[in-house]
Amino acid sequence: MDADKKLCGRDPESEFVELAVEVFAMLADATRIRIILALRADGELTVNALAEAVGKNPAGVSQHLAKLRLARMVTARHEGTRAFYRLTDEHASQLVTDAILQAEHSIGGTPRHHHTPQD
Known part of the structure; x- marks a missing residue:
């Protein structure tokens, strides 16, 4: 009976709206x-490999990974003393892709993703 009263996650009154704000934050x-893009491209990377890929120091990348782990966007697999990070699922990657596609609209003209193969 209560199931009839639950709101869809995409309803403006949904409890998930505030959680979505936290995801965007x-x-x-x-x-x-950049970490998400690197993990999307390479699948699974160590902190040092990620640091090299994003052009930041390993300590800083480790801090960002800790936050992404808390947000359940990345997960770690340990092998001896090394940790290998990967995206938990495709959703963070899709959000980043969509944000980049939206950003392409801000440069004016027809964004690259709207061009046809003949262009």
Whole structure:
């Protein structure tokens, strides 16, 4: 009976709206976006490999990974003393992709993703 009263997650009154804001806040950092892009491209990377990929020091990347882990966007697999990080699922990657596609609209003209193969 209560099931009839639960709101869809996409309803403006949904309890998930505030959680979505937290997701966007977590992604409101260029280093975290770069980490997600690197993990999307390479699948699984160590802190040092990620640091090299995003052009930041390993200690800073480790801090960002800790936040992304708390947000359940990345997960770690340990092998001896090394940790390998990967995206938990495809959703963070899709959010970043969509944000980049939206950003392409801000440069004016027809964004690259709207061009046809003939262009």
